[in-house]
Amino acid sequence: MxxxxxxxxxxxxxxxxxxxxxxxxxxxxxxxxxxxxxxxxxxxxxxxxxxxxxxxxxxxxxxxxxxxxxxxxxxxxxxxxxxxxxxxxxxxxxxxxxxxxxxxxxxxxxxxxxxLLANVVKTSVTFPEGYKDSFTKYHTINFPVLRQVRYYFANPVALAAAKAGKPLPDGSMIFIESYAAKLDADNKPVVGADGFYVADRLLQYSSMAREAGWGDDIPVLLRNENWNYAFFTPDKQRRTGVNQADCLACHKPLDKVSYLFTLKQLSDVK
Ligand code: HEC
Ligand code: HEC
The missing domain is CATH 1.10.760.10 (Cytochrome c-like domain)
Structure with missing residues (x-):
């Protein structure tokens, strides 16, 4: 007992x-x-x-x-x-x-x-009018499965910090143009002299940018400091219904490199 x-x-x-x-x-x-x-x-x-x-x-x-x-x-x-x-x-x-x-x-x-969770979907990123004059194109990637080519741009604040080996501060913006590749008669992407697909039709823009306070409403487990994310249509309208949680979660582990997959390419710009 x-x-x-x-x-x-x-x-x-x-x-x-x-x-x-x-x-x-x-x-x-x-x-x-x-x-x-x-x-x-x-x-x-x-x-x-x-x-x-x-x-x-x-x-x-x-x-x-x-x-x-x-x-x-x-x-x-x-x-x-x-x-x-x-x-x-x-x-x-x-x-x-x-x-x-x-x-x-x-x-x-x-x-x-x-x-969707309103506070996680909310993004403050706006279309950067005039980016072609002020941003630097720092990288290009072919996407064979999607048959796309993407061009990566950074604004002067992001570029200066990356080149100085500093974390990207508030005021930084990274901007991507995504194009459908030009296809040949066999539906294969046409490759240009530089090794990249020849761009045909603009599909969308993607962007990440940060300013003070932009991360405040995002739960800590998903927050990327002050970064917000957005997609824009070819006519520069921000896409609605995009779940920013996806962007935040996938970029989250990159906290040591300013949440960028392509920080090295940006730092290496001559
Ligand atoms: C950014 C979106 C996102 C967030 C936030 C998220 N999940 Fe998930 N979760 C997914 C996706 C997408 C899958 C499917 C992944 C796969 O294919 O393995 C998944 C799969 C899972 C699974 C496996 C389910 C199965 O049927 O095998 C579990 C369990 C899970 N999540 C739990 C959680 C918990 C708990 C949290 C909060 C702490 C969470 N998730 C937050 C997107 C998310
Ligand atoms: C499943 C993972 C994943 C998700 C989800 C994701 N990204 Fe990314 N992102 C990447 C990878 C990998 C790269 C590196 C280059 C590439 O593949 O375009 C990247 C690169 C970027 C870049 C260029 C800067 C950098 O990090 O190198 C921007 C801007 C960007 N993504 C925006 C977004 C936006 C906006 C969303 C959500 C709508 C998003 N990403 C969702 C994986 C992801």
Whole structure:
């Protein structure tokens, strides 16, 4: 009898030590995960899966695998890259708490979709009129799968900081022109004398820029200091309905290089 009591006491204690804090999980879900999965685990898009009513053990196992990199994405179009960036910042407690929250939510109805998080979608980047005169083109990349060629530009503030080996300060802007490549009779991109695809039709502009306060409304787990992101149509209109959470999550691990994938190319400009 005494032994039995001792055993049940140890079990109860072990359970208490591991029991998740569902309120803390709810809080994290509402501020961070909600940007893609919805606060109640009903996701915002076809790319992010529903988490509502998923088993806690499965959610925990996936988050650990993303964190450790055993479940991972590669390149620009792999959704798992976003989760590697998010999960890398979660503690074991965070994982247990948020898994308990989503596991306790009612499953999503067919076709259900959550709204994007307004504070994460909000961007302050505006179209840089006259950039062709004042910005420096510092890089070009061919995208074979997309059959695109992209030109990378930086404004004088960003260029000066990069060349001086300093972090890019407020006032910096990076701007990309994305073109469909000119195609030959076999539908293959035509390559110019410089080795890059010949540009045919402008598809869109992408941009990242920073000013004081621009990061304030973005949750810390997604925030890239003061950087905001935006896409613009060929007629210079900012695209709406873009989930800035995607941009922020994928660029987030690059905090040591001013959140830029192409900082080296920018620093190397002659
Ligand atoms: C920027 C968008 C974004 C944010 C923020 C985000 N996720 Fe995800 N999550 C995704 C995408 C996209 C996938 C699918 C990844 C893949 O293909 O592996 C995913 C997958 C997952 C999975 C695997 C689901 C399955 O069915 O295997 C779990 C679990 C998960 N996320 C939990 C979370 C939690 C918890 C948070 C908040 C701490 C969070 N995510 C924040 C976009 C996001
Ligand atoms: C899945 C990862 C991923 C996502 C999501 C993503 N990017 Fe990037 N981004 C990259 C990579 C990789 C590069 C490097 C060059 C390239 O592939 O264009 C890049 C480069 C850039 C650059 C040039 C500066 C730099 O970092 O080198 C800008 C500007 C940019 N992205 C804007 C955006 C915007 C705007 C969004 C969201 C609408 C976004 N990115 C979402 C991966 C991502």
């Amino acid at each position: 005494k032994n039995l009591l001792a055993v049940s006491f140890v079990l109860a204690f072990a359970q208490a030590a591991h029991s998740a804090d569902i309120e803390a999980g709810k809080q994290m879900a509402a501020t961070v995960c909600a940007a893609c999965h919805g606060a109640n685990g009903v996701s915002v898009s076809d790319v992010a899966p529903h988490l509502a009513a998923q088993r806690a053990g499965y959610i925990e196992a996936q988050l650990k695998a993303y964190k450790e990199g055993t479940r991972k994405g590669q390149g620009t179009n792999a959704p798992a890259v976003l989760m590697n960036a998010v999960a890398a910042q979660l503690s074991a407690e965070d994982i247990a708490n948020v898994a308990a929250w989503f596991a306790a939510q009612p499953g999503a109805a067919p076709g259900a979709k959550s709204a």
